[in-house]
Amino acid sequence: MAPAKVQRNQSRSSSGKATSSPRAKRQAAIPKAFTREERLDAFRMMLLIRRFEEKAGQLYGMGHIGGFCHLYIGQEAVVVGMQANLKPADQVITAYRDHGHMLAAGMDPKGVMAELTGRRGGYSKGKGGSMHMFSIEKHFYGGHGIVGATVPLGAGLAFANKYRGNDNVALCYFGDGAANQGQVYETFNMAQLWGLPVVFIIENNRYAMGTAIERSSSTTNLSQRGLSFAIPGEQVDGMDVYAVRQAGARAIERARSGKGPIILEMMTYRYRGHSMSDPAKYRTREEVQKVRETHDPIEHVREQLLDEGLTDDELKKIDRQMRDVANVAADFALSDTEPDPTELYTDVVVAN
Amino acid sequence: MPTQILMPALSPTMEEGTLVKWLVEEGQDVKSGDVIAEIETDKATMEVEAVDEGRLSKILIPAGTEGVKVNTPIAVIDTEDDSEESQAGEIPDTKPAAIDKGHADARPFDVDVKAPRIGAGTQSKLEITLGTETVVVTMREALRDAMAEEMRRDPDVFLMGEEVAEYQGAYKVSQGLLEEFGGKRVIDTPITEQGFAGVGVGAAFAGLKPIVEFMTWNFAMQAIDQIINSAAKTRYMSGGQVSVPIVFRGPNGAAARVAAQHSQCYSAWYAHVPGLKVIAPSTPADAKGLLKSAIRDPNPVVFLENEVLYGSSGAVPTGEDWIVPIGKARIAREGRHVTIVSFARGMTCALEAADQLAKEGVEVEVIDLRTLRPLDLETVLRSVRNTNRIVTVEEAWPVCSVGSEICAQVAMQAFDDLDAPPVKVSGADVPMPYAANLEALALPSVGQVIAAVNSVLYV
Numbered sequence: 015m016a017p018a019k020v021q022r023n024q025s026r027s028s029s030g031k032a033t034s035s036p037r038a039k040r041q042a043a044i045p046k047a048f049t050r051e052e053r054l055d056a057f058r059m060m061l062l063i064r065r066f067e068e069k070a071g072q073l074y075g076m077g078h079i080g081g082f083c084h085l086y087i088g089q090e091a092v093v094v095g096m097q098a099n100l101k102p103a104d105q106v107i108t109a110y111r112d113h114g115h116m117l118a119a120g121m122d123p124k125g126v127m128a129e130l131t132g133r134r135g136g137y138s139k140g141k142g143g144s145m146h147m148f149s150i151e152k153h154f155y156g157g158h159g160i161v162g163a164t165v166p167l168g169a170g171l172a173f174a175n176k177y178r179g180n181d182n183v184a185l186c187y188f189g190d191g192a193a194n195q196g197q198v199y200e201t202f203n204m205a206q207l208w209g210l211p212v213v214f215i216i217e218n219n220r221y222a223m224g225t226a227i228e229r230s231s232s233t234t235n236l237s238q239r240g241l242s243f244a245i246p247g248e249q250v251d252g253m254d255v256y257a258v259r260q261a262g263a264r265a266i267e268r269a270r271s272g273k274g275p276i277i278l279e280m281m282t283y284r285y286r287g288h289s290m291s292d293p294a295k296y297r298t299r300e301e302v303q304k305v306r307e308t309h310d311p312i313e314h315v316r317e318q319l320l321d322e323g324l325t326d327d328e329l330k331k332i333d334r335q336m337r338d339v340a341n342v343a344a345d346f347a348l349s350d351t352e353p354d355p356t357e358l359y360t361d362v363v364v365a366n
Numbered sequence: 367m368p369t370q371i372l373m374p375a376l377s378p379t380m381e382e383g384t385l386v387k388w389l390v391e392e393g394q395d396v397k398s399g400d401v402i403a404e405i406e407t408d409k410a411t412m413e414v415e416a417v418d419e420g421r422l423s424k425i426l427i428p429a430g431t432e433g434v435k436v437n438t439p440i441a442v443i444d445t446e447d448d449s450e451e452s453q454a455g456e457i458p459d460t461k462p463a464a465i466d467k468g469h470a471d472a473r474p475f476d477v478d479v480k481a482p483r484i485g486a487g488t489q490s491k492l493e494i495t496l497g498t499e500t501v502v503v504t505m506r507e508a509l510r511d512a513m514a515e516e517m518r519r520d521p522d523v524f525l526m527g528e529e530v531a532e533y534q535g536a537y538k539v540s541q542g543l544l545e546e547f548g549g550k551r552v553i554d555t556p557i558t559e560q561g562f563a564g565v566g567v568g569a570a571f572a573g574l575k576p577i578v579e580f581m582t583w584n585f586a587m588q589a590i591d592q593i594i595n596s597a598a599k600t601r602y603m604s605g606g607q608v609s610v611p612i613v614f615r616g617p618n619g620a621a622a623r624v625a626a627q628h629s630q631c632y633s634a635w636y637a638h639v640p641g642l643k644v645i646a647p648s649t650p651a652d653a654k655g656l657l658k659s660a661i662r663d664p665n666p667v668v669f670l671e672n673e674v675l676y677g678s679s680g681a682v683p684t685g686e687d688w689i690v691p692i693g694k695a696r697i698a699r700e701g702r703h704v705t706i707v708s709f710a711r712g713m714t715c716a717l718e719a720a721d722q723l724a725k726e727g728v729e730v731e732v733i734d735l736r737t738l739r740p741l742d743l744e745t746v747l748r749s750v751r752n753t754n755r756i757v758t759v760e761e762a763w764p765v766c767s768v769g770s771e772i773c774a775q776v777a778m779q780a781f782d783d784l785d786a787p788p789v790k791v792s793g794a795d796v797p798m799p800y801a802a803n804l805e806a807l808a809l810p811s812v813g814q815v816i817a818a819v820n821s822v823l824y825v
Contacts, residue, residue, distance in 0.1 A: 105572070139605035146603035155571050155608070160595050166561045167596060170568015177524070177550070177574060200561025207556070361606035362640050364664040 044263045048256055050322055054332075056098065056255045057315045060090040061333055063114040064312060065340040066123055067286075070113065070130055073344060074290045079130045083144050086114035088285040091311035092217055093118045095258025096185060099266045103180070107155040107168045108187035110145035111217075111284075115187065119152045123343035133350035140353040141361065162195025164188060165214070169201045172212035172275075183269045184212045191222025193236045202243045205275040213265045214240070214277045217252065219284045224296040237279035245275050252280030253309045283309070369418045370439040371402070373427075376410045378622040379674055381436055383407040387429040394422050396443065403429075403440065408506065408538060408677065420445040494651060500681035508650035508682050509539050509615075509671065512657035513577060515686045517547055520575060523661055526553040526562060527579030527616075536581045537617060537676055563589035563614070567596045567666075570612040575661060580616035583632045583670060590635075597666035598641030613660045615669035618646070619711060619761045620798055620809060622674065629798035631762035633709070636668040637738040637771070643692055644739040646670040648713035650680040652736055655690025663692060670738075672711045695742035697749070701729035704819050705749040707772050708759035709735040712810060715791075716759045719815035730819060738768055746772060747780050754785040755822040759815055764792040786822040791815050 048056070067085045074083045086093070089111075097118040100106075108115045116126050121137065129136025129147050137147045147157040155171060158164045168186025175182040192198060193216050205212055216236045220227050227234050237247035250261040258280065265276045283305045287294045294302075316329055376383065386404040390396055396416040403414040416422075424442040427434055434440065494500060503511070517523045524547075529536045531544040531554040544552040555562040559580060566576040580586040586593065597610045620629040636644045643665055647653040653671070660667040682688065698713065699720050708716040713734050720730040731749050735742065750756050756776055758769030773788040794808040 107568075137605065138603055138607070141605055142603040148600075148604035148607050150607050155568075156600070156604070158596070160591060163564060163591060163596055166564025166592065167568035167571065170565040170570070171572050172568075173565055174569045174572030174574050177569070197558075197560045197564060200556070200558035201564070203556055203558065204561055204565060361602050361604075363643070364601065364609050 044260065044267065048259075050319075052098065053256075053315060053319060053322070054324075056091075056094050056259075057312070057319060057329070058332055058336065059094045059097075059118055060255065060312045060315065061336040062123070062339055063087075063090045063094070063117050065333075065336045066117060066127070066343065067113060069340040069344050070127065071286070071290065073127075073131065073347070078348060079144070079290075080132065081143055082110070083130065083290045084111040084288065085284070085286040085290070086111055088305070088311075089217060089219060089252065089280075089282045090114055091255035091258055091314075092215070092252045092280045092282055093187075095255040096213075096215060096262040098259045099262045100185070101182070103153060103182045104266075105153045105155055105168075105171045105175075105182065105184040106187070107164050107171060107184065108157070109161060109164050109189065109192065110157070110159050111189070112145065112147065112157045116147060116149070116152075116154055116157070119149065119154045121147075121149050121152050121154060123339055124346040127340075127343035127347035128350050131347040131350070132352065133347060134353045134357070135346065135350040139357060139361070141357070162188065162192040162197050165192065165195070165198045166201045166204075168214075169205045169210055169212050169275075172205070172210040172269075173208070175211050176208070181270050182211065183266050184210075185215060185266075186212055187215045187217060189222065190216060190218040190220065190227050190236060191225070191230070192216075193218075193239060194222075194231060199239075199243075202240050202245055202275070206240070206243045206245050209272065209274040211269040211272070212275045213262070213269050214245075214275060216277065216279045217282055218279055219282050221284070221288065221296065223288045224292070224294075226296065235279070237277055240275070240277045245277055247277030247279060249279045249281055252282030253305075253311045253314065255311055255315060367445050368423065369420070369443045369445055371414070371417060371441045371443065373405070373434045373436050373438045373440050374412070374414060375436045376405070376407055376412050378624055379677070380407055381677075382433050383436075384432045385427050385429060385434050385440060386411070388425060390422050392422060392425055396420065396422055405434070408504065410538065414440075416443060418443050418445055494681065494683055499684045500651075501684050502679050503650055503682050504677055504679050505647075505650045505653050505671070506537065506539050506541075506676040508654035508680075509657055510541055510543065511682075512654045512661070513540070514543060514546060516658055516661040517543070517551060519686070520661075522573065523575045523577065524551040524553065525577045525579060526555055526566060528555055528557055528581050530554060530579050535579070537673060539671075539676070540579070559585050559588035560592060563592040564596060566612055566614075567592050567600075567610060570597070570610045570666075571600070571608055573611075575611045575613075577613045577615060577661060580614065582621075582628060582673070583616055583618040584628050584630055586614065586616065586632070593636075593642075593666070593668070594639055598639050600641075601665070602641060609664045610666045611664045613657070613663075613667045613669055615657070615660075616671060617673040617676070618670035619672050620674075620793075620805075623800060623802065623805060624798075625800040626797035631670075631710075631760070631793065632668075633670060633738050633760065633762050634767045634770075636670075637741075637768055638766075639739075641666065642739060643667045643737070644670065645692065645737050646672075646710040647736055648672075648675065648708075648710050648734055650678070651682045651688070652690055652696065652734070654682050655688050656692065656736060658689050659692050662689075667692075670710065675711055675714075690736070693737045693740045693742055695745040696734045696736055697731065697745070698734045699730065699732040701731035701753070703729045703753055704755045704757060704822055705731045705733060705746070705753045706757050706759055706815065706819070707733045707735060707746055707769070709738065709768070710761070712759040712761055715810055715812055715815055718812045719759075719819065722812065722816060723819055728819065728823065735768070741768075741771070741775075743772075743775050743779070746776065750776055750780050751783045754783055755819075756784070756788045757791060757815065757818040757822060758788070759791045759810055759818075761793050761809060764790060764795055767792055786824065789818040789822055791818050 171184040566578040619631040
């Protein structure tokens, strides 16, 4: 089956429609176009995530990372485009394909990788692993392993913003698989009823583990899943970091201004299996190859940067820098010590 | 033929109520279904409809009368047609309905606890000291007062749940809170336990201190993933970064005649989970002091109340400083022959058995665990080392129960002190039946506790 819905042009036109109509006031808060520096920043961060994930895949294959390890390769534009719109106190929460979200939130690659290898320098002191990491400092609230459970949690973060009367926004990421969970709709209802400042971001990578969206979902336009609750939604080309940033800017501005929740369905694709142990028999090698060749989010930006006059050498230098960051993270994650055995019984409850 | 109108029950656990006002006068004609009076209990108000057509010949209970027992005749209707004599004859006669009364007698627990239990027996050092000014309130009021005081003290504390605001609480525990604190802090939710439990946990991630009320803990099974996977485990799996200061509370265990899906005790389920604190009070004083501790605690707390105990009264110290520490059991009655360990509604049964055994010269020490996680094993073991015999009493199912854990710990840590094998008294190992006689058989009884005590005494 071909990834027909991951077509940049199709999705671009839908997001293009949305940019042409908004009110003047809202438009003022929306950035017009990428500056060269913004495009370079996006390029750097997407490359960092990809090189980090490739490295994590290698370490997993070598037995240094255990358990489940869900790689974000292919989906980098989603989190990088969204993060570009956030103020420092805005919150982010996601499920278990979370390494990219943490890096984009500014968390230290060494701390993330050391958590993957279960070392004391990991963000959760080695007790959480790939799926359970947090950084209060960066307002990243996990990193959760239960499909769908993060959606009410994200609305709860937004609830706290509204309760406190600040103008922070919570970004709540979940997948096309989670979009069929009942608690998602319980949350949609409350979020709209109470006007919570939350942006629901459905990362539709077309496969809920091994089940294609057409085989799991009676309606496949997930952006319209909020209609029963009067929550607006739009499909966004999740392979185009600029399209993501623009749609994200509009959605976040809307939530921040008190107009309540909104859904962004990011049309994206993961190149790797659901987890490292996934043989990926449910899709063809050609399907993956086609997306990589024609819709890769990083290649897309690389071409644009070349068009803007950057040289291939300059871009390769950035790539080497990001590889180095990933390598340094891996070196730390392998050399750091395991948690002290006394850590087994710490952090269960707060001592008071 | 006169037909008597009886005081109706508003809920499975109601025993009496107030006849607020009559909407008809003596001598007035009424039709079946006409609203003729209003009655209320401390948790609900209801209209009374005429059960037959005729003339209201006599009002037996005047408006404003309090404490009218269920099934007491409150008025008489004279039906006009003599031919309906046989039909009228089927209406229950003046005495309270035999079935209901019989059921109440068969119940192992005295629902209407008039005498404050906290005054019974000798109190441990943790308890209300002599000279402390107290006021007698119901468990329901004690819980409400705890929430109100903590909400006044800390603006980050808020209450959310089904019917907690405008309805004033499904069991009237949140009565008056909406009026005092407003809709921002007392929040009615849709009927979506999993969703609002998750919203509460997310708000707690962000540092607020939610009190999430479940209409009953039975419904919280829809939300148990959020309670365990999201609330209990997050501090550990974040390496200590994220605290979850939240209280989940509501009635737990069997009410009366509500059958299997509304009558389960979840004590062991939650006591099993590291990362949670679990509380199950049996007196108003403990309920207030422990709920205040729970709200102030930086960890997720599961607070198991009991619908049958909501109306029970007891002395509670006045003032806002009454705090009962989490994790400390209470010696409700001192004794030297046998230790009974119980909690929540099991305490009613345990104390009644102790009273009866005392008449036979058996001095029972009764320990109210109050907190089920962390368990105060020290107090239990100290007692067992004195009495050398232990019986546990609880409403829950017997397999892997709190009593199982107590017995296991005592066997492991005080084996040489025991003069008899520990005995567990628990609910029957069946889903709760509806029939009154079967329900009574499914719950622990005073007789079972006395038999258990006698068995560990080899008498």
